Amino acid sequence: xxxxxxxxxxxxxxxxxxxxxxxxxxxxxxxxxxxxxxxxxxxxxxxxxxxxxxxxxxxxxxxxxxxxxxxxxxxxxxxxxxxxxxxxxxxxxxxxxxxxxxxxxxxxxxxxxxxxxxxxxxxxxxxxxxxxxxxxxxxxxxxxxxxxxxxxxxxxxxxxxxxxxxxxxxxxxxxxxxxxxxxxxxxxxxxxxxxxxxxxxxxxxxxxxxxxxxxxxxxxxxxxxxxxxxxxxxxxxxxxxxxxxxxxxxxxxxxxxxxxxxxxxxxxxxxxxxxxxxxxxxxxxxxxx
Amino acid sequence: xxxxxxxxxxxxxxxxxxxxxxxxxxxxxxxxxxxxxxxxxxxxxxxxxxxxxxxxxxxxxxxxxxxxxxxxxxxxxxxxxxxxxxxxxxxxxxxxxxxxxxxxxxxxxxxxxxxxxxxxxxxxxxxxxxxxxxxxxxxxxxxxxxxxxxxxxxxxxxxxxxxxxxxxxxxxxxxxxxxxxxxxxxxxxxxxxxxxxxxxxxxxxxxxxxxxxxxxxxxxxxxxxxxxxxxxxxxxxxxxxxxxxxxxxxxxxxxxxxxxxxxxxxxxxxxxxxxxxxxxxxxxxxxxxxxxxxxxxxxxxxxxxxxxxxxxxxxxxxxxxxxxxxxxxxxxxxxxxxxxxxxxxxxxxxxxxxxxxxxxxxxxxxxxxxxxxxxxxxxxxxxxxxxxxxxxxxxxxxxxxxxxxxxxxxxxxxxxxxxxxxxxxx
Amino acid sequence: xxxxxxxxxxxxxxxxxxxxxxxxxxxxxxxxxxxxxxxxxxxxxxxxxxxxxxxxxxxxxxxxxxxxxxxxxxxxxxxxxxxxxxxxxxxxxxxxx
Numbered sequence: 185x186x187x188x189x190x191x192x193x194x195x196x197x198x199x200x201x202x203x204x205x206x207x208x209x210x211x212x213x214x215x216x217x218x219x220x221x222x223x224x225x226x227x228x229x230x231x232x233x234x235x236x237x238x239x240x241x242x243x244x245x246x247x248x249x250x251x252x253x254x255x256x257x258x259x260x261x262x263x264x265x266x267x268x269x270x271x272x273x274x275x276x277x278x279x280x281x282x283x284x285x286x287x288x289x290x291x292x293x294x295x296x297x298x299x300x301x302x303x304x305x306x307x308x309x310x311x312x313x314x315x316x317x318x319x320x321x322x323x324x325x326x327x328x329x330x331x332x333x334x335x336x337x338x339x340x341x342x343x344x345x346x347x348x349x350x351x352x353x354x355x356x357x358x359x360x361x362x363x364x365x366x367x368x369x370x371x372x373x374x375x376x377x378x379x380x381x382x383x384x385x386x387x388x389x390x391x392x393x394x395x396x397x398x399x400x401x402x403x404x405x406x407x408x409x410x411x412x413x414x415x416x417x418x419x420x421x422x423x424x425x426x427x428x429x430x431x432x433x434x435x436x437x438x439x440x441x442x443x444x445x446x447x448x449x450x451x452x453x454x455x456x457x458x459x460x461x462x463x464x465x466x467x468x469x470x471x472x473x
Numbered sequence: 474x475x476x477x478x479x480x481x482x483x484x485x486x487x488x489x490x491x492x493x494x495x496x497x498x499x500x501x502x503x504x505x506x507x508x509x510x511x512x513x514x515x516x517x518x519x520x521x522x523x524x525x526x527x528x529x530x531x532x533x534x535x536x537x538x539x540x541x542x543x544x545x546x547x548x549x550x551x552x553x554x555x556x557x558x559x560x561x562x563x564x565x566x567x568x569x570x571x572x573x574x575x576x577x578x579x580x581x582x583x584x585x586x587x588x589x590x591x592x593x594x595x596x597x598x599x600x601x602x603x604x605x606x607x608x609x610x611x612x613x614x615x616x617x618x619x620x621x622x623x624x625x626x627x628x629x630x631x632x633x634x635x636x637x638x639x640x641x642x643x644x645x646x647x648x649x650x651x652x653x654x655x656x657x658x659x660x661x662x663x664x665x666x667x668x669x670x671x672x673x674x675x676x677x678x679x680x681x682x683x684x685x686x687x688x689x690x691x692x693x694x695x696x697x698x699x700x701x702x703x704x705x706x707x708x709x710x711x712x713x714x715x716x717x718x719x720x721x722x723x724x725x726x727x728x729x730x731x732x733x734x735x736x737x738x739x740x741x742x743x744x745x746x747x748x749x750x751x752x753x754x755x756x757x758x759x760x761x762x763x764x765x766x767x768x769x770x771x772x773x774x775x776x777x778x779x780x781x782x783x784x785x786x787x788x789x790x791x792x793x794x795x796x797x798x799x800x801x802x803x804x805x806x807x808x809x810x811x812x813x814x815x816x817x818x819x820x821x822x823x824x825x826x827x828x829x830x831x832x833x834x835x836x837x838x839x840x841x842x843x844x845x846x847x848x849x850x851x852x853x854x855x856x857x858x859x860x861x862x863x864x865x866x867x868x869x870x871x872x873x874x875x876x877x878x879x880x881x882x883x884x885x886x887x888x889x890x891x892x893x894x895x896x897x898x899x
Numbered sequence: 900x901x902x903x904x905x906x907x908x909x910x911x912x913x914x915x916x917x918x919x920x921x922x923x924x925x926x927x928x929x930x931x932x933x934x935x936x937x938x939x940x941x942x943x944x945x946x947x948x949x950x951x952x953x954x955x956x957x958x959x960x961x962x963x964x965x966x967x968x969x970x971x972x973x974x975x976x977x978x979x980x981x982x983x984x985x986x987x988x989x990x991x992x993x994x995x996x
Contacts (some may be wrong), residue, residue, distance in 0.1 A: 747993050
């Protein structure tokens with residue numbers, strides 16, 4: 185058992201600028217901040233660290249722009265560490281969370297944490313793969329997507345949402361990697377004296393040689409079917425109204441599918457997209473890469 | 474306990490922190506936004522020469538959008554536009570004159586200078602009030618836990634709403650008559666399109682001040698060029714705005730649709746919309762600038778020059794901030810009275826410009842200048858340049874009388890305003 | 900000349916970043932507003948946050964506030980608005996101000 189609770193934070197501009205004309209994306213380094221779920225992860229980490237009487241280490245991968253949120257963590261009593269990677273590298277890594285997980289674990293310098301917390305929307309834009317890779321690297325349990333974490337006499341009890349409004353409560357054996365939703369808790373505020381001290385403190389940079397990601401993204405396409413172009417209705421006002429409202433057309437009644445398993449659901453969706461003309465028949469055998 | 478607390482990391486606060494820290498004082502600079510400049514909005518031009526002494530070569534590193542090399546003053550009616558246009562290549566070379574920049578960039582840059590000089594910047598912290606003991610300001614309360622902080626001098630650079638100055642009664646709680654509201658759109662346009670539409674190239678930029686585009690509400694409009702965007706907006710008296718029942722964004726829409734402005738902004742997309750108050754009382758409505766243990770700078774002190782063709786604020790904020798930092802250092806190190814701050818400002822451009830142009834806000838925002846003169850002047854010029862053959866050209870005086878009559882301007886009022894204008898801007 | 904705006908107001912406000920805090924930093928006392936005849940805040944607020952209600956009161960939404968101060972400056976009813984800044988780090992974040 186280690187003596188450490190680790191919180192992995194993603195510090196980035198949460199509202200990157202999208203040029204309305206060119207679509208070019210720009211991130212403002214000054215606006216680097218914690219998302220609601222990152223803030224929740226830090227709050228859980230600080231609280232559980234206090235209860236367990238263990239050190240809390242807040243760590244992030246990124247450039248110097250990530251230091252402002254780390255200083256906030258420092259002011260809240262956590263130790264901080266930055267894994268030095270450039271923004272472009274981080275974007276590449278987002279496609280290969282394994283390399284990122286390895287870099288983060290290497291930055292722990294051999295210390296084995298009791299608990300690793302991260303946000304459910306971490307560096308990988310919410311695929312949820314990072315916590316799993318981390319758990320693999322650390323050889324410990326994992327519990328992603330939690331809404332609450334409580335320390336009870338039995339151990340760490342976590343709760344997460346399931347389909348149909350159900351919740352599951354589980355006992356998480358330590359050591360574990362947990363990712364949390366931005367729900368239930370708000371990050372406490374640092375005191376003024378601590379903030380003053382943290383304002384000028386240096387943020388330690390982990391001495392880690394980060395390997396390049398093994399996965400290369402060749403092309404990233406649109407994430408949803410393209411809209412179909414429909415001609416504007418013509419004719420008299422009555423005809424146009426009828427065309428727009430579809431009042432006299434026959435309709436396919438809504439189909440209720442399921443509850444079904446993931447595979448049947450996927451097949452059903454693909455069939456639907458083919459029927460509606462969003463996918464060609466030839467592509468139904470596509471693989472998600 | 475620290476030497477100086479500066480509240481607000483805008484241009485005034487950053488400058489005050491810079492001089493105080495350079496004098497060797499322990500300085501805490503509080504900012505309520507997540508980073509300096511994040512709460513600030515303005516028209517778009519900074520005149521940076523005030524930095525020559527403290528940051529030599531500032532123009533090589535300031536985060537500039539474009540250097541203003543062309544200044545236009547426009548008078549609009551619904552269908553007419555009269556422009557006086559000036560350009561100078563000298564303004565496009567060191568030491569330059571004015572530049573367009575965004576406050577998030579500029580204020581962060583300047584605050585960083587204060588940090589480099591040794592000031593401690595704490596962001597995301599609101600100074601909620603002053604600690605006062607026996608009539609002397611001894612610190613501030615903040616919204617952080619354990620948030621009281623004591624200091625020998627508190628410098629309020631907390632902007633136009635300065636609740637700190639209000640707490641001491643230096644500023645009235647409300648003062649709608651001497652405040653204007655600026656609303657602005659930043660419009661995205663490709664760089665080459667801006668260069669082409671405004672006749673500039675490279676880093677050159679344009680500054681257009683506009684009169685007569687606010688539906689008779691006292692105020693004016695502006696168009697500034699940034700690298701790949703335009704800043705378009707209006708500044709209106711909030712009293713007038715409230716009485717008119719017109720919504721501020723409608724005034725921007727009006728301006729953007731005017732035949733003289735529409736071709737500039739055609740095809741542009743709104744990148745950000747912003748609003749901010751501006752103190753426009755001028756010299757006659759400046760508050761007390763100091764109290765025991767307390768100095769007021771920048772917008773908090775109403776140091777903003779909105780005198781018709783001169784529209785300046787950031788330079789006065791910097792000027793007053795530098796002086797406040799100096800006065801605080803004198804007070805802490807040599808026990809000099811804080812009132813030396815005002816004397817210092819009286820001797821500098823900050824109060825001299827305000828004093829010289831003390832009548833300007835009243836004149837520029839007067840009903841005649843706002844509602845009657847734009848139409849009168851535009852009609853006069855239209856009359857002069859409309860070739861009415863076979864009728865012979867009318868004399869200029871005839872045209873003046875005609876257009877004055879049409880717009881309900883009495884010639885004696887015109888003469889009186891001309892005279893007071895001459896005195897105001899002498 | 901009445902020129903209608905070329906963009907929906909929600910889209911306009913959508914161009915601005917607001918970090919919404921838990922605490923409403925401006926509170927309107929609607930009982931006082933009911934006796935107000937001008938309701939200048941409704942048109943003057945550049946973020947259009949003051950909505951008149953059918954019973955003559957005012958409904959205020961603090962989330963998209965520019966923190967400019969226009970509302971309390973034009974308000975003619977003493978005490979109708981209690982106006983503070985949002986907690987540190989919350990509220991509007993201008994990138995191109």
